[in-house]
Amino acid sequence: MFATKRLSKMQEHVPPGIAIVKCDNLEEWQMDIKILDQNPLYLDQTYRLKFTFSNKYPIEPPEVQFIQCPDSTGTPRTIPMHPHIYSNGIICLDLLGSAGWSPVQTVESVCMSLQSMLTANNRNERPPGDQEFIATNRRRIRDINFVYEDDNV
Amino acid sequence: MKVTIKEWNAVATWHWDIPEDEVCGICRVQFDGTCPTCKFPGDDCALVQGRCNHAFHMHCLMTWIDLETSKGLCPMCRQKFEWKDKE
Numbered sequence: 283m284f285a286t287k288r289l290s291k292m293q294e295h296v297p298p299g300i301a302i303v304k305c306d307n308l309e310e311w312q313m314d315i316k317i318l319d320q321n322p323l324y325l326d327q328t329y330r331l332k333f334t335f336s337n338k339y340p341i342e343p344p345e346v347q348f349i350q351c352p353d354s355t356g357t358p359r360t361i362p363m364h365p366h367i368y369s370n371g372i373i374c375l376d377l378l379g380s381a382g383w384s385p386v387q388t389v390e391s392v393c394m395s396l397q398s399m400l401t402a403n404n405r406n407e408r409p410p411g412d413q414e415f416i417a418t419n420r421r422r423i424r425d426i427n428f429v430y431e432d433d434n435v
Numbered sequence: 436m437k438v439t440i441k442e443w444n445a446v447a448t449w450h451w452d453i454p455e456d457e458v459c460g461i462c463r464v465q466f467d468g469t470c471p472t473c474k475f476p477g478d479d480c481a482l483v484q485g486r487c488n489h490a491f492h493m494h495c496l497m498t499w500i501d502l503e504t505s506k507g508l509c510p511m512c513r514q515k516f517e518w519k520d521k522e
Contacts, residue, residue, distance in 0.1 A: 288463045340461060341498050380504040385495075386460035386511055 288340060292389050300393045303330065310334050312349070314359075315393050317400050323363060324400055330359040331396065332371075333389060343383035346392055347371040363406050364399070370416040374409060375399060451482055453490055460511055461495035470494040485509050486517045 289308055296302060303312040311333040317324040334345040348371035351359040361367060366374040376382030377395060409415070450467045458465050466482055470492035473480035483493040489511040499505050500516065509516040 291463050341502060383504070384508075384510040384513070385499050388463075 289335075289389070297390055297394055299397060300390065308335060311389065313389065313393055314357075315397055317397060319401055321401055321403070323403065323406055327362070328357075328359065329362050329400075330357075331393065333392075340385040340387065343378050343380065343387070344389075344392070346378050346396075347373055362400055363408065364403050365405050365407050365409055366399070367408070368412050368415055369408055370419075372415075372419070449477070453482065457490075459492045459495055460489070461491055461499060464492070466490065466492070484519045485514075486519050487512050487514050488519070 289305065289311070292302070292305075299316040299318045301314040303314050305311045313331045313333065314328050315331060316328050330349050330351055332345075332347055332349045336342050336344075348361045348367060349359065350361055350371065351357055361369055361371045368374075373396070375395065377384070377387060378392070453466050455467065456465070459470070462471050464470070467476055469476045469480040472494055481493045482490050483496050484490040487509050489509050491510070496510075496516070499510055500507060507515055
């Protein structure tokens with residue numbers, strides 16, 4: 283119910299390094315983000331994010347994850363390396379969980395938080411237990427209770 | 436000259452005592468408009484302002500505050516949301 287006006291406002295102005303890829307319905311959007319500084323881990327790369335909105339958005343957080351696109355799409359996208367991003371694209375970020383979410387967050391603000399999360403990172407690694415997590419996790423993203431193992435990243 | 440007024444129509448406009456172009460942070464609709472569930476702006480879709488001075492459509496804020504995970508915090512500043520008494 284909230285989503286219509288809110289999501290359509292996004293299209294009026296998009297912050298730097300962020301582009302709307304797909305927004306033709308109010309259930310799923312795709313966004314491309316780039317990192318604007320010279321961090322060598324992400325230099326010249328573009329990453330694809332998928333937002334899934336429930337009908338309670340923005341009271342409830344959207345589900346947000348990175349997705350891969352094969353070369354054949356013409357816009358190849360990989361999952362960025364980061365100690366809080368699993369290799370299946372699932373992101374461990376407090377503001378995306380029910381405990382850290384606030385309904386004044388927007389698609390723009392989430393994209394900007396992810397840009398800054400990447401910008402600030404200098405570790406070329408996946409979270410601990412990455413392979414096991416992606417092999418066994420069947421839960422929906424918002425139901426995962428991440429343990430925030432390291433608040434310094 | 437004497438003028439006799441036979442009829443007059445009073446017209447008034449109103450807006451909330453809040454900058455006109457500001458929007459509710461939850462639904463992103465202007466305060467002078469309604470929350471997404473209401474049709475008529477005004478007393479039926481009132482605003483609420485916290486002690487932290489952040490304002491929202493009351494219906495929008497209540498949807499949030501009713502949620503256990505909100506912990507009763509202001510969506511903007513994450514301080515405890517307490518109703519500001521009218522001054």
